[in-house]
Amino acid sequence: NAGVTQTPKFQVLKTGQSMTLQCAQDMNHNSMYWYRQDPGMGLRLIYYSASEGTTDKGEVPNGYNVSRLNKREFSLRLESAAPSQTSVYFCASRLTGRGTEAFFGQGTRLTVV
């Protein structure tokens, strides 16, 4: 099993450009998450999807949109990238329930210049 796969691993964007970060999981999980991690800030939740067809805002949703394309895939879109969105982005998934752990992808390092 591949687990959680994120693409791309690295990306450099110019201010104002748009892009979509892809995330796919093969564990039949119903919940999926997008986080960003900045130095000294820990992980901050951008958006999450508790099940196929639903999405909810997290702590820092401004400047982002998400799509839960199907049960496997959860994408994060930056419509007009800003330098403040330079970060490492992590996707995670878990089986909804009281006692289940989250599985993380390897991250996408995004630089906006």
Added chain:
Amino acid sequence: SQQGEEDPQALSIQEGENATMNCSYKTSINNLQWYRQNSGRGLVHLILIRSNEREKHSGRLRVTLDTSKKSSSLLITASRAADTASYFCAPYQAGTALIFGKGTTLSVSS
């Protein structure tokens, strides 16, 4: 959703010593999860303790949970250089999202 607060922010120890890090939270939970992050990589789940459990062991890891004080601790015994990483707690309540704090950065020197 609620965020845990890890303490200390940074911890430096020698190989063979024990490392203890703490997590505090604010509201009732169903379980509390601990994760490790090696530099630049995704988080990896270490251990989960349910709200009706007080202590749990996994190899060199020992986790305690005190729901009356709304706190948890993670003890790593006989630390190794390979334990150098950041550690995060995630207090979880059913029906909410998984939120992480800023973590504890552990450095183990040989």
